[in-house]
Amino acid sequence: MSLISLFLLPWLLPSSSSTFIDPGALFGCSEWENVFYPFGIRSEHSTLHEPYSGFDLYCNSSTNSSLKVLIGGSLIDVVEISLKGGYLSVLVDHAIRFGSCSRTSDRTPKGNLLDLRGTPYAFHTRNKFTVLGCDAMATVRDPLNGDILSGCVAFCVSYADKQRGQSHCSGVGCCQDVFPPRHQYATVELHSIRNLTKSMELRTNLSEGCNEAFLMDGNESSYADPSIKRPIVLDWSIGNKSCKDVPSPICGPNASCYNSSDGLGYRCKCNDGYEGNPYLDLQFAEIDQCKYHEHNCSWKCQSKGGRYHCACPPGTKGDGKKDGVGCTRDTYIEIGLGTGLALLVILLTIGFWFFCELKKRKQRKLKLKNFLQNGGLLLRQYVSENQFFARIFTIEELERATDNFNEKNVVGRGGYGTVYRGTLLPDGEVVAIKKSKFVDETQIEQFINEVVILSKITHRNVVKLLGCCLETHVPLLVYEFISNGTLSQHLHEQKRPTSGRLSWETRLRIAAETARALAFLHCKAASVPVVHRDVKSANILLDENCTAKVSDFGASRLIPMNQTHVTTLVQGTIGYLDPEYFQTSQLTEKSDVYSFGVVLLELLTTEKPLSFSRVGTVRNMASHFLECMEEKDSRVGVLEFLDRQLVWEARTALPVLAVAQLARRCLNWNGEDRPTMTEVAIELSALRRLAMQSEEWRDRRSSMSPRRLDAVDESMLNEEDRLLL
Template sequence: MSSGSWNELQQLLLLLVLVYGSAAMQQNSNCSTRCGSVEIPFPFGTSESCCLDSSFLVSCNRTSSGGFIPYLSPGNISVLNISLDGEMRILAGAARGCYDRNGTQNNETSVSWRIDLSQYFSLSSSRNKLTAVGCNALGEVIAYDPDGVNYTTGCLSTCLRINDTTNGVCNGAGCCQSPIPAHGRLSGIFYNSFKAFLDRNDVFGFNPCGYAFVAEDGAYSYSSTDLANFPHESFPVVLDWSVGNLSCLEAKKNASNYACKAENSECYTSSSGLGYLCNCSTGFRGNPYLLHGCQDIDECVDKKLNDCYSIAKCKNLPGSFNCSCPEGYVGNGKENGTRCSRVSVGVITILVISFFVYWRTKETRLNKLKEHFFQQNGGFILQQHISRLRGSIETAKVFTVEELKKATNNFDEVKILGKGGQGTVYKGLLSDNRTVAIKKSKISDSSQVEQFINEVVLLSQINHRNVVRLLGCCLETEVPLLVYEFISNGTIFEHLHGDNQSFKLTWATRLRIAIETAGALAYLHSGISMPIIHRDIKTTNILLDADLTAKISDFGASKIVPLDQTELTTLVQGTMGYLDPEYMHTSQLTEKSDVYSFGVVLAELLTGKKALSFTDPEVRNLVAYFGSSMEEGRLLEIVDKHIINEAKVEHLMEFANVAKQCLRVKREERPTMKEVVSELEGLRVVAGEKHRRENSDKSCSEETKSLLKVPSSSVSVSDVESSKFDSISHDCQVFMSMVGGGR
């Protein structure tokens, strides 16, 4: 091997050491995992090369008797045991203060005890308590965190006679206790201190000294003899420890320093609020800080770890186990489950027969329920209509409920297109890949069944390009369902007033939509054998397809007008803002009620305002606002700003006049829908003629230039050529005008 290759290999080895760091070193056989009787698990170690870092270094010191005692460095704190759950138990001394009869302190006594902790360790506030023993004594614990912030707590113990105290009770008479304050991570320096107060003369005979100490909760039990002779020099104290000062999420970003090295380990935030700890995943145990430290638990070896039934077979799985019954038995094999029971031919036969009977019973009940719903939802009424109309709805398909559930993912709320007064509409995909709209009607009582059947019958008779087509219905469910063709581009309302509009409707499009809607209404009123009054014309019931072609929808409130009648007396139904005022007062429904509602739609198309608004104080009622603006000659002020520059003023005025006629209070003064269509078509012809003339002028100008052979890039011509150009241009325009006038 060349020297260059050897150097590269050395650099690679050094890089690997830096990346894996102490996680690789701690597996070295030279690293001791015990000190005396205390186990030292990684990330702790007895040398710099065997621990995660110097904060986890444990010195193993030999005692005079030849044994070994571990000390946490720095701080020289005696360690009792270390738990990978994030706890360490140490030994801490008690502060002692001795006084004479006059209350003078003996300077040789230790009135305080100090503990120094690194940033990875903190005093457990939940596992320790401050205790003071003595009469007329004050015990304190004072903590300083790394930022120098001070936390102090204390308790006061008083007594005049030894009989004032009770053994085992530490309630302030000879002995007092106080919890350690929970202030997040209490790392840094801790002091136990003891102070006497008042005159000591009365208690000196049985209590010359007082004591204060922090100890693990339950480690000390008071005895009245402790007042005269305190036998304890130190107590166990619980520390919380964690790795670093980062959260799990932050620590994982730096993989080389991330301490949870085991393959099946998890990270969780320390309870002290700073740093994190590692734990083996469920079904694994060991040391999660070692590269291969978490090993699978074989639950099948120890009956306490599995709940398999006595005759069941236990199979160990990574992190789990499985119970299975032997051949010839059924059940899940678990004590708390179905255990294992023997299967016989007779039992199998009974099970098969029982299942068959259950299946047939369920099918019979389901068929009866479907028949009940069919009758409840007006199936027989629908059949009567079909018979009377001589098969005019044969093209409408009767869908099964299973088909429509599959199409809507069991009527998932995500599929909802909209909700209205007559029901909820879902978007569905049939098995033949047709996208449809499925309406789940609202029927709260039997009186509404007729409305539903009414909509089916009406739509089955209608064959018009501007009316939403009914594809079929389903009567097998508790609420009946209608299946329509899917119209993809929303409603006029959404395009006029929606917040997230991809584009605004142009003047030409609005005029065409008005003509298409008017034509469909004229067809309903006079183009079929029995006239139909829609009764709920509004911008939310006029849909737009991909080409922005208008489609009238929602016939739930519609009425058929008998041939011998011109009006119907009905309960008033419709939408406020669009309701014919005369119908609202008299309950007399005529075709002119649809004309009024259509007039409101025209006003919306022209102004871009809502029929009713509770947020716009100027236009609370569009009909009143529109009417007053027309009377005061302020039409151009209320026209939608998106079309004001697209249409000529006279065209807007003519459109507004049509709307004004439709909105007359007296129904006999309103035009019929046929007359409305005629006027709007005339307006479109005028607008179209203007467009053709502009194109003709442009064509004539280009023809004139061609005759004179004037280049398009020329910027000047001679006087003679200019004169010829003007003459020919004039003659051409006169000729085109005559041709246009003769059409």
């Protein structure tokens, strides 16, 4: 086959066809006769010149092997080529593995994705970064600056979970994340979550198989078999510059240049009215006779079949020529059009009215169905018995309050849902509306019971539940609006909601207020103890006076009076999660105590609980803190660990060390050795009172003359004053 015939063949194909093979099977060389330029086939019998570096395809016609492309010094099987979509699908095996199948003892294996540097290819956004395994966390990093490009975590409680995770990728046994555009190279790190949380031993039923991280086509679902090669999608483009940076793009005469959305360079496309390969110097477009030839049409000239004819405006008739009959009015057509238009307007009006009525009826049925499924009858029973002290909202009220849940009203996103800022009409009350991502239909009765209990809780340090809406697929909860952001924002973000950093006195007060709120939830003040299960700085809101407000009870659970714990699926935030709860799945009140201990460390260090920018055990702040406390001179080690600015503000290290010792007791691995939240709240309140009295005594002492200070009657001093003297 000649070179010209090879380039002309794609023009004979429909322009919408850009896929050559079934992605489920590799074709031999004989099936790859038609290849779009700038791609070209090279074999031992072909001397096709290289149009552009990296677009040569290789084929051994003697063995009729599959078509391959040369990337990174290796020939890789080609599955699909798309000219219109601008992508290339290939088969690769670049998985990073460890576990019982690993050949190395390294607990954090590292590897590289397919190296595309020096080629016209980049990773397509259709790819998904996938992790298979149990308790595995993988991240993809940019090797130049170390930024995390993608990553996810796969959890398992048992080996059966790992087997179930092979049928669908939902986070149990398998997880996936999107991959950003315009990247040609990246490194992969695969971690063991149990190693990060310092688990004492790995369960034997989880050690079967191995953990695996890889990149694959997001349209594929064959990720469960680790022995096969997986397809990935590559974006191809010309060069690595945009259209405006290239003096003369290689596009054909009736084509235009456009920048690749996922790649690094540009591609070509045919102009409107033309079709074919935009990279070739050929054109098969019809010539516009009206544009290039003189005509005598009085209104409009139209080209058709290589000829032209004159058209008349609607409502007129004739030949449309200036030197002929021209165009004259057609009264019959005008009468028919007027009558038809009137009937059409009447029919459309009636049809639109019927459509609106049917839509309203369908919406009413759907709202009633959701209301019943979400436990509306049970909630009405509580209302009739005066056990529900909140308001039941309609979906229309909340849609008006949030401008139909406009994105501009989003004030927070979390693992359990999205929080919107809304203004209730007509009183103008500002509220926070939480829209959950999912709800367990088997736990509706427990959900309603928790909503009723939370509606009864009135505490100055707990965000007040104002009501709920059950007319949507997922129930909506309405809380009071706290305007000053979260504790996490104040501690870790550069642009904080308030000016300046939180002082030592403010941090100690926030810790004491949060402890009082959790102690209140754990006690029987709300008739049934409530375990928050997701205590973290992001769930502690601050008002304009920096008063702490515990929020987000989406993961909370009730513990019956006659039980010490409940067995649940492990939920929470890595870095705050109780290791005992993580291993046993038994949730107790002491799980909140551990998470609160991590919050205390955040207040003492102004550092995040888990950060991959730190190395070794320092990544996990709780583990690093416990190591410092176990040193011979633990006081020196802890002082090096804490925020020195806080020690300076406290004027002495004693109160800061006292809070650190309290955090150490809260972070005991054994829940029985941890204090209760009531004990924590009492101790923090005592430390805060002592700090306030010490500050008052220092101010009093500084105002006395030396002689007067010596004359102070010691019997007039309280216990804290004597300690200071």
